Amino acid sequence: RKEVEQDPGPFNVPEGATVAFNCTYSNSASQSFFWYRQDCRKEPKLLMSVYSSGNEDGRFTAQLNRASQYISLLIRDSKLSDSATYLCVVTTGGSYIPTFGRGTSLIVHP
């Protein structure tokens, strides 16, 4: 089983839509969770950290479910500029090696 798994998509949605991505992780000792955004051929940029209680930043909401070992990202009112690949990143206590998922591609169309 892969350490961090994401549905590669692409998710093709119209402007204004709500879209959700999930990411599952295999190591129950994982401690820190992040969503990064990566535009084509660019560097990853942090979108948000994911906290146990869940957190929201404008149109973006992140949730963590430790029992089921997944994190989610919800994007409301999608914009054309949200088109990108969304990377799930997990670090595990002890080694603290960040493990990236392969990313989920989002395409927002007019």
Added chain:
Amino acid sequence: EPEVTQTPSHQVTQMGQEVILRCVPISNHLYFYWYRQILGQKVEFLVSFYNNEISEKSEIFDDQFSVERPDGSNFTLKIRSTKLEDSAMYFCASSETGPATEAFFGQGTRLTVV
């Protein structure tokens, strides 16, 4: 806004040659990282560096690779005897207080081994 800078943006080298990729992390950051991303694949952790020594490294980071902080600002990745499969985008990143915190990435160096 402070940023991580990497040079060169693109490096072409012949198989078997040595390359040095350079990075200037954000000045008050204490943790530095190298990642690679082969075209179409996921970002892979190579190594983290703290307090002038390697703190973690992945299986990819074998004897072919080395890192160095030669002065107070630069952080370098050396790849010896390059192979075709080393062709990838190499990202440097830094974070202020550790791997569990936000990492800022440089724009990457695209390495092409021919």
